[in-house]
Amino acid sequence: MSEKTERTEDEEEVFGESSIIEIVLFKSDSCAFCPRAEEVIRETIEDFEASVFKFTVINVTENPEAAEEYGIFALPTVMIGGVSITGIPEPEMLLKMILSAKVYKKRGAGE
Amino acid sequence: MSDYTIERVKTGIPGLDELIEGGFPRGDTILVAGKAGTGKSILATQFLYKGATLYNEAGVLVTLEEPPRLIRRNMLRFGMDLAKLEQSGRLAIVDLSPSKEATPVTIGEYPSFDLSGLEAIILNHVKKLGAKRVVIDTLSIMAYKFRSRDILREEFFKLCAAITRAGCTLLLTSEIPAQDTGLGVFDIEAFLASGVIVLYNEKISDTSRSRSIEVLKLRGSKHSSRIHSMRITDEGIRVWPGEISPGH
Numbered sequence: 158m159s160e161k162t163e164r165t166e167d168e169e170e171v172f173g174e175s176s177i178i179e180i181v182l183f184k185s186d187s188c189a190f191c192p193r194a195e196e197v198i199r200e201t202i203e204d205f206e207a208s209v210f211k212f213t214v215i216n217v218t219e220n221p222e223a224a225e226e227y228g229i230f231a232l233p234t235v236m237i238g239g240v241s242i243t244g245i246p247e248p249e250m251l252l253k254m255i256l257s258a259k260v261y262k263k264r265g266a267g268e
Numbered sequence: 269m270s271d272y273t274i275e276r277v278k279t280g281i282p283g284l285d286e287l288i289e290g291g292f293p294r295g296d297t298i299l300v301a302g303k304a305g306t307g308k309s310i311l312a313t314q315f316l317y318k319g320a321t322l323y324n325e326a327g328v329l330v331t332l333e334e335p336p337r338l339i340r341r342n343m344l345r346f347g348m349d350l351a352k353l354e355q356s357g358r359l360a361i362v363d364l365s366p367s368k369e370a371t372p373v374t375i376g377e378y379p380s381f382d383l384s385g386l387e388a389i390i391l392n393h394v395k396k397l398g399a400k401r402v403v404i405d406t407l408s409i410m411a412y413k414f415r416s417r418d419i420l421r422e423e424f425f426k427l428c429a430a431i432t433r434a435g436c437t438l439l440l441t442s443e444i445p446a447q448d449t450g451l452g453v454f455d456i457e458a459f460l461a462s463g464v465i466v467l468y469n470e471k472i473s474d475t476s477r478s479r480s481i482e483v484l485k486l487r488g489s490k491h492s493s494r495i496h497s498m499r500i501t502d503e504g505i506r507v508w509p510g511e512i513s514p515g516h
């Protein structure tokens with residue numbers, strides 16, 4: 158029984174992940190530009206269905222290990238699907254990143 | 269210790285302390301500049317290794333260029349086992365090298381960022397280890413990573429201040445571009461530091477080169493004003509205080 162259940166869960170997970178785009182913002186307590194960066198991201202993804210995105214904010218002041226793991230030390234930095242931009246992002250740039258992450262995911266899922 | 273005597277941090281480079289009144293002033297920022305292959309990384313890493321093994325001062329090595337496994341391998345040639353120090357909590361190697369797999373590909377930069385992340389990452393290790401020595405190798409790579417020079421300049425000042433305020437003596441390395449006469453790609457490297465050491469590997473004949481070291485400045489210190497012979501031996505870098513470099 159366990160075998161069958163496990164396989165189903167795996168399939169669900171893979172399928173679920175492929176339809177969600179993960180956006181990660183690295184910020185810190187002292188970073189003056191970070192609040193604006195977070196605002197821009199929230200405003201940009203507002204127009205989409207909420208289920209399309211998973212938006213995670215990593216506070217490097219509280220969690221420096223996470224920033225070190227990703228090699229990110231200039232803040233704010235937004236990471237979407239393996240690419241990143243540093244500084245307060247322009248909405249157009251974010252949309253571009255989201256779009257290419259989507260295309261990439263679709264292609265990956267279709268193969 | 270009175271406010272008027274400067275406490276010295278032994279460099280761990282045989283012969284170098286004699287040129288600078290016994291060592292680097294504690295809590296200062298020292299720049300080690302030189303062209304490619306002059307020994308900047310070896311000198312900086314030796315400063316940390318000897319600090320941990322001989323002077324009971326833990327260290328943090330922030331590598332922005334060379335991957336840690338290569339640093340460990342190269343230093344082992346000099347009998348310096350970094351992995352052992354890492355295991356015993358006397359050294360932390362912070363891998364911010366481009367070879368890192370998890371690092372996303374940067375596709376853009378807006379001139380609205382700071383280096384508070386770098387500060388948090390470094391100070392986290394300083395605190396964990398109770399470190400007294402920090403090396404950032406190399407500053408120059410930042411010039412290729414980021415376009416906004418003005419931000420970098422300001423942020424470097426803040427970063428150095430934060431690290432030294434935490435009680436650490438900070439060594440920065442900077443690569444002098446091949447045809448360049450300055451001290452690095454930012455033109456501010458010298459201002460950033462209260463001490464500047466320059467490494468050379470000059471051609472002295474058609475068939476040979478000679479390594480040397482110069483203490484260009486060291487605030488609060490009566491230092492040698494000559495260029496001294498330096499060698500990379502099986503035990504690491506060594507300076508000959510009595511020997512003036514033949515290349516100069």
Ligand SMILES: Nc1ncnc2c1ncn2[C@@H]1O[C@H](COP(=O)(O)OP(=O)(O)OP(=O)(O)O)[C@@H](O)[C@H]1O
Binds near residue numbers: 302304310443502
């Ligand atoms: N085991 C060794 N014995 C003698 N010399 C060595 C040894 N290992 C390396 N070297 C010398 O040291 C040089 C490298 O030193 P190091 O990596 O410290 O240079 P660097 O100034 O940091 O260079 P870069 O600017 O490229 O980072 C080599 O080019 C070589 O000449």
Ligand SMILES: [Mg+2]
Binds near residue numbers: 309
């Ligand atoms: Mg080097």
